[in-house]
C-alpha cells in the first residue's frame with residue numbers, strides 16, 4: 001500500500017518501481033481523488049492491462065469494497081502472472097482503512113505487504129501543522145520514504161528526518177529523490193501473522209465503526225476541468241500565479257495550442273511548487289472520445305451546447321486538470337480556467353510569440369539538473385517554488401476579461417465523500 005499526502009511523490013515512486021522491478025511483475029491499483037484520473041493516466045501505458053483505476057473519491061470510504069476485491073481477484077489470477085500489487089492511495093486517504101480493506105479480502109493469494117508512507121521533505125512541516133493526522137499515518141507505516149530531499153538542504157533534511165523518525169513506530173525511514181528507492185525494500189513479502197506490519201489486528205478491529213471526522217479528505221474538495229479548446233499560456237500562468245492558498249494541489253495536462261503545437265504540458269503544483277514537463281503529442285495515445293461526458297451535468301456551463309463538433313479541435317487534444325484544496329471556491333476556479341481558454345475567434349489570431357515564456361520558466365532546461373538519472377521526466381523538467389513566480393511575465397492578466405463560453409470546455413466538480 002502506497003500512501004502519502006497530496007503531491008508527496010507516490011505516482012513518481014510507483015513509476016520508479018515499474019521501471020526497476022528487476023523481473024518482478026507488478027500491477028498497480030490507482031485511487032484518484034478527483035473526477036479525472038490523472039494518476040491512473042500517468043501510470044497507465046507503463047502497465048497496460050495491469051493498471052486498474054478506482055475512480056473518484058477516497059478508497060478508504062468506499063461503501064462497496066467489492067470493486068477492490070474484484071480487481072484483486074483479477075490481478076492475482078494465475079493467468080495474470082503478477083507477483084506484487086501496489087495500491088496507490090489518493091493523497092487524502094486514510095491508510096489504516098485501506099489496510100483493513102486489503103486484509104478483509106478472502107482471496108488466499110492476497111498477502112498484505114505493508115504500508116509505505118511517502119513524505120514530502122520540503123512540505124512536511126507545513127503539512128503536519130495543518131494536518132496533525134499525518135503523525136498517525138507515520139505511526140502505522142512500515143516504511144517511510146522521505147522524498148524530495150533534493151528540494152531541501154542537508155541541515156533541513158537531517159532535521160526533518162529526526163522528526164519523522166521520532167513519529168514512526170518501528171518503520172524504516174529512507175531518504176529519496178524522485179522516489180528512487182531500492183525495490184527490494186518493498187518486495188520482501190511478509191507472512192500474515194498476528195501483527196500485520198505496524199498494525200495489529202486489535203488496532204484494526206478497534207477502528208471499526210471509525211469516526212469519519214478523522215479523515216483528511218473530508219476537509220478537501222476537488223474540481224476537475226476538461227477543455228477541448230487550447231489554453232492561452234499567459235492567462236494560464238496568471239491563473240496559476242494567483243492561485244489561492246487553499247488550493248494545495250493541481251495536476252494534469254495542458255494543451256497550449258499554437259503556442260506549442262508539438263508538446264502537451266504535464267503540470268504539477270504542490271503547495272508553492274510549480275512545474276511543467278513538456279511531452280510530445282506524438283507520444284500521447286489519441287483520446288477516442290470526449291473524456292468525462294457526465295461532468296457537464298452539475299456545472300454552470302451545463303446550459304452550454306455540448307461540444308460535439310469542437311472535441312478534437314487540434315486533433316483530439318485536450319486539457320485536463322484536477323484541482324484539490326481546502327476551502328476553495330470551486331466555481332470561481334473553474335470560471336478562472338474557462339477564461340484561460342482560447343476561444344474560437346481567438347484561435348484565428350496568430351500565436352503570441354512570447355506567450356510561452358512564463359510557462360518555460362517552470363521547465364527545467366537540463367534533465368540532469370536535479371534529476372541525475374533523468375528517469376523521472378524524460379522531457380526535461382524544472383522545479384520552481386511559487387515564490388519565484390513573482391518574476392513571471394504576467395502581461396496577459398488583462399486578457400482574462402474577454403471570455404466566451406461558446407466552446408468545448410468541460411468541467412466537473414466533486415464534493416469530498
Ligand SMILES: Nc1nc2c(ncn2[C@@H]2O[C@H](COP(=O)(O)OP(=O)(O)OP(=O)(O)O)[C@@H](O)[C@H]2O)c(=O)[nH]1
Pocket residue numbers: 004005006007008009010011012013039090091092147148149150151176177178179249251267268270275376383
Ligand atoms: N524535486 C522533486 N520533485 C519531485 C520528487 N518526487 C516527485 N516530484 C514531483 O512532485 C510532483 C508530484 O509528484 P506525484 O508523484 O504526482 O505526487 P503524488 O503523491 O502522486 O500526488 P497526488 O496523487 O496528487 O497525491 C511532480 O511534479 C513530481 O515530478 C522529488 O523527489 N524531487
